[in-house]
Amino acid sequence: xxxxxxxxxxxxxxxxxIAELTGKRHDHVMRDIRLMLAELHGDGxxxxxxxxxxNPQNGQEYPVFRLPRREVEILVTGxxxxxxxxxxxxxxxxxxxxxxxxxxxxxxxxxxxxxxxxEKIRIEAERDHxxxxxxxxxxxxxxxxxxxxxxxxxxxxxxxxxxxxxxxHATVIAVERATGxxxxxxxxxxxxxxxxxxxxxxxxxxxxxxxxxxxWPAGAWLEAFDICLEKLFPA
Numbered sequence: 001x002x003x004x005x006x007x008x009x010x011x012x013x014x015x016x017x018i019a020e021l022t023g024k025r026h027d028h029v030m031r032d033i034r035l036m037l038a039e040l041h042g043d044g045x046x047x048x049x050x051x052x053x054x055n056p057q058n059g060q061e062y063p064v065f066r067l068p069r070r071e072v073e074i075l076v077t078g079x080x081x082x083x084x085x086x087x088x089x090x091x092x093x094x095x096x097x098x099x100x101x102x103x104x105x106x107x108x109x110x111x112x113x114x115x116x117x118x119e120k121i122r123i124e125a126e127r128d129h130x131x132x133x134x135x136x137x138x139x140x141x142x143x144x145x146x147x148x149x150x151x152x153x154x155x156x157x158x159x160x161x162x163x164x165x166x167x168x169h170a171t172v173i174a175v176e177r178a179t180g181x182x183x184x185x186x187x188x189x190x191x192x193x194x195x196x197x198x199x200x201x202x203x204x205x206x207x208x209x210x211x212x213x214x215x216w217p218a219g220a221w222l223e224a225f226d227i228c229l230e231k232l233f234p235a
Contacts, residue, residue, distance in 0.1 A: 011094035013072050013087070015065040016053055020196075021090055022076075022083040026064075033065045036075055057188060059210035069095070093199070107169055107203050107215065167230040169203055169215035175225075178232050183225070190224035191216040 015033055019026040037049070051066040067075065072091055076084045165174035172183055172191075195202060195217065202214040218229040 011091065012066045012068055013091055013094065014051065014053065015067070017090070018067075018072070018075070018087055021086045022079060030063075030065065032078075033067070033071075033075060036071070040071075040074070054212065056204070056210070056212065056214040057185065105168070105203075106166065107205070165215075165233050167233055168218055170218075170221065170229050170233065171205060171207070171213050171215045173207070173213065174215075175221065175227060175232065179227065187225075188214065188216070191220040194220035194223050 015029045016026055018024075019029045022029070033049075049065045049067055049071065051064050052061045053064045054061050069091060072087065076087045079087070165171070165178065172187055176182060191202070191214075194200070198217075198219060200217050200219065202216050202220075204212045205215045207213040221227040221229055
C-alpha cells in the first residue's frame, strides 16, 4: 500500500502556545504582540495575524494571534534567555515537522473517507432532484435510490463514530461511554500534560454538541488513567 502525504505548509505559532511555553498569562502575551505589531506595522497591522481558538471543553471561542517566524523572534527578543530558547526550540520543531512529508494517520484517512462519502451523497441527491423535475421516477427506482442513500448515510455515521474512538486516539466522551466512568471536567489537563512531555498532538474530531472536541493519544490515556485503548476499542 503506497503512502499518502499532506502538502508542506509554513510553520506558525499562536499566542496561546507562546504563553504556555513561557509560563506567561495569555492576555499579557496578547498585549505584548499588539504593542509589537503597532510599532512594526502601525495600527493596520494588528488584525493581520488575528485568529480564534475554540475551547474543546466548552466550545467557546476567543481571540489569539498566529505569528510567523519573524514576528515570533521579534516578540521574544525582550524575554529572558531561558524563555527565548524554549520558544525558538519549539519553533524549530514546528518547522521540522512541516518541512518533511508526513504520512497520514488512520484518523485522517477516516476523515478523508467521510468527506468523500458526504460529497457522494450530495452529488447523488442533486442528480436525483434534477431527474425528478423532468419526469416522474418509477416506484422501483425511487425505492432503490432511497435504499442507496440510506446505506450511504449509515456509512457516514459509522465513520463519524470511528473518529473519536479507536486504538490510537479517543475523546473523553467516547471513553466515558465505553467504560461507564465519569471523568472530572479537568481530565484533559492530565492528558494534555502527557502530550507536552512526549511532543504528541491530540486531534480535533467532529462533535454534535460542541462542534469539535479533542481525541487524545493512547499513551496519554494509559499513563493518566490506566486505560488501554487497544483493549477498549479493538480494531
